[in-house]
Amino acid sequence: MIDPRDPGTQQMQLEQKRGRGRPATGQALSNAERQRRYREAQKAQRNENMHKEVAEDLRAELAKALERIEATEAKVRAEFELGERARKRVMELEAQLTQRNAIKDEDLWFAEFKMKGERKWLTCDDIPLNGSEKAKKHAELMAMQEKHGTKWRVKNQATGHVYEPAKAPK
DSSP states (O other): OOOTTOTTOOOOOOOOOOOSSSOOOSOOOOHHHHHHHHHHHHHHHHHHHHHHHHHHHHHHHHHHHHHHHHHHHHHHHHHHHHHHHHHHHHHHHHHHHHHHTOOOGGGEEEEEEEOTTOOSOEEEEEEEEESHHHHHHHHHHHHHTOOTTOEEEEEETTTOOEEOOOOOOO
16 A cells, blocks of 8 residues: 555555466366367277287288298299209200210111002101111011011111111011
């Protein structure tokens, strides 16, 4: 209070005492609104926990799948390398076989036959014979099976040498 008669008195700045409890903000929620927000928060937390569990399960499955893929890739690489080695070995063996079985022109014989009453010898071009011994044996076998006067012989295409087997004993 200021005395009106005393010019030297100034007004004091007094703070008003604050009331007890939390000060009002004017945004107070009703009980129903607070409960609704609580339920929503609980639902979000449950969903988040479920998603974490599902995500962990999926990560574990993914890790297992990646391990299986890596193991399968390693097996495929190993099988491919084995296949490549086998393919190279087959090529080497084929080359060796070709060298061993190389037919020289002088070793290539063809069977020929002549029917009874015919003048011309016919060549069996589809039956090349490798080596003179094999060709002679073939001619002798065919002569043994001779029917209706058909004659057989073998002829060397390079040299023109002819081998006619003697008449087989009956």
